[in-house]
Amino acid sequence: MDNAADPPDAGADTQSLKLALTVISIAVLTFLSQTFTGLNIGLMSLDTAQLQVLIDVPNKDEAAMDSARYARRILPLRQKGNLLLCTILLGNTAVNAAMAQLLADYAGGLIGFLLTTAIIVILCEIVPQSVCTRHGLFLGAAGSPIIRLAMILFYPITKPYAMVLDRLFPQRENLLDRSRLQALVEYQKSAAPGMLAEGQAEMLIGALGMAQKTVSEVMVKLETACTLSPKDILDYAFIAQVVQQGFSRFPVVEPTTRQVVGLLHCKDLLSLREPEYDHLEEVRGRSATVGELLEALKQAGRDRQVFVCGKDTTLMALLAEFKRQPHLAVVADGEGPEARHIGIVTLHNIFDTILQAHGNGFSEDVGSSPRRHQQAGALHLFDRTRLEGMAAREEQLGEDEAGAVMSFLVATLPRIFSHQLMNKRKLMGLLRELRPQFIPKRTELYRSGFETTKVTLVLQGAFHLTSGADNCESTLGPWACLGVGLLMPTKGSSAKYTSDFTAVALTDAFVLQIEHHRYLQAAAAAASERLDHLDSLA
Incomplete structure (x- = not known):
């Protein structure tokens, strides 16, 4: 009699077990549906080009290294684009159908419809898609093992569909034009x-x-460019004015035809004092013309051909030409050698276009950069007539000349004249006090074994030096410094400097001399200003 109650208990246990298995199955199917839906966003939204960029990005920080690691896991799957799509859609559809079938056994009719729709739409669609749109890379890498397993299970079904899609809709990388x-x-x-x-x-x-840009959009019109005429007289005043423009190349334009007939470099103008130009009238550029200089360069094999391009030439094409041609092109309004020249375009103009900068290499507003003034100042110091007048009048250096000397001293003697030791203002003040001095030929400027208080910078002329126990002989010319040891930091303020060489002028010369005590005063004033500045900051 007692066994009569067993069958109802066994039935209840069976129902409870069945319900538990159903709930677990629905939970597993919900997770799989979420996975397929989320990975559909997380994987298909990442194209192979984007993944490759994440892998190849240089100078990775920790976050970039994590992204590259996730991208390496996803890339092999994403490269099988249509097969991956078919697998995800088939898996998602199969899971959702199985879930609806299980729920139908417990909730039919309207309740079953509403329950199935709520689970699938809210839990399996909205939630995973919202999450994967923000963390697609990480979740795509984490779920890649599930997709690999699904690819193997569904391969007999998905592969034929993928092959058809590959034929009809081949996968392309989503590259930006x-x-x-x-x-x-x-x-x-x-x-x-x-x-x-x-x-x-x-x-x-x-x-x-x-x-998309052409040279006509960035060129400088020929009438506004800084050009030279073949008839211009190359005296020192004219060269100084040209050099002070700050450009490195100057087109030579024939006044009657307005055609560019040649090209001069700034260094061509500054080298007129060299012996190779002695055949020019009155030598050293005092009455030679630009046309004569062009002819001299041609005879010396240094003629610079004028590169001409059309006004519709693109900047990309011109940039490629500049790899083989001078970095200046003449823009012609047409084809052929008779085409009218209308402008100038330089590599600087192309860089301005890239950098979105204003102005160009041949604008009328040339500014007044220190470098341009220093070039003009250096040219003034090459002018013997100007130096003779300054020496006779005991005239101090001008701003440009002092700037040129300062630039030379800072570059060649940084242990003595660097701006860390003496600020620019103090050094310029020291140099502005200097006066060019005339040194007659055969003058003994330094004698070995004798004390001296001056450092000498040779501007023009040559000196014969005898130095050392072996009486080694040498010759020094313009921009040589004599007696530099006097200003070395190791000498101190009270130390005396005894010359270990003899210097005799081989020619008439012009020099600048810096007194030891004036250098020490300027250096001390600069050091005091630095200390005051540090104290004010503290």
Whole structure:
């Protein structure tokens, strides 16, 4: 009699077990559905080009290294684009159908419809897609083992479909063309201005837009460019004025035809004092013309051909030509040698376009950079007539001449004249006090074994030096420094300097001399200013 109650208990246990298995099955199917739905976003939204970029990005930080590791897991799957798509969709559909079938056994009709829809839409669609749109790379890498297993299980079904899709819709990398890249950079510049360093966005935009620009859009019109005429007289005043423009190349334009007939470099003008130009009238550029200098260069084999391009030449094409041609092109309004020259374009103009900078290498507003004034000042110091007048009048150096001397001393004697030891203002003040001095031929400027208080910078002329126990002989010319040991830091303020060489002028010469005590005063004043500045900061 007692066994009569067993069958109802066994039935209840069976029902409980069945319900538990159903709940577990629905939970597993819900997870799989979430996985397939989420990976459909996480994997299919990442194209192979984007993944390869994440793998190859240089100078990775910790976050970039994690992204590269996830991308390596995903890339082999993403390269099988249509097979991956078929696997995800088939798996998601099969899981959702199985889930609906299980729920139908417990909730039919309207309740079953609402329950199935709520689980599938809310838990299996909305939630995973929301999460994977924000963490697709990480979740895609984490779920890749499930997708690999699904690919193996569904392969007999999905492979034929994938082959058809590969034939009809072959997979292509989602690469951006030039216009879309430019739009992307412009959007990033406005939406996240701090993501790129200052100027980088403008540089990228300029480089991307350069392919569409022609030389006529960036050239400098010939009438506004800094040009020379074949009839210009190359005296020192004219050369100083030209050099002070700050350009390295100067087109030579025939006044009657307005055609460019030659090209001169700044160094051509500065080298007129060299012996190879002695055949020019009155030598050293005092009455030689630009045309005569061009002819002299041609005879010396240093003639610079004028490179001519059409006004519709693209900047990309011109940049390629500049790899083989001088970095200056004449722009012609047409084809052939008779075409009218209308402008000048330089490598500097192309760089301005890339950098989105204002101005160009041949604008009328040439500014007044220190370098240009220093070049003009150096040229003044080459002018013997000017030096003779300054020496006779005991005239101090001008701003340009002192700037040229300072630039030379800082570059060649940094232990004595660097701006770390003596600030620019103090050094310029010291040099502005100097006066060019005339030294007659055969004058003994230094004698070995005798004390001296002056350092000498040779501007023009030559000196014969005898030094050492063996009486070694040498010759020094312009821009040589004599007696530098006097100003070495190891000498101290009270030490005396005894010359270990003898210097005799081989020719009439012009020099600048710096007194030891004036150098020490300027250096001490500069040091005091530095200390006061540090005290004010403290």
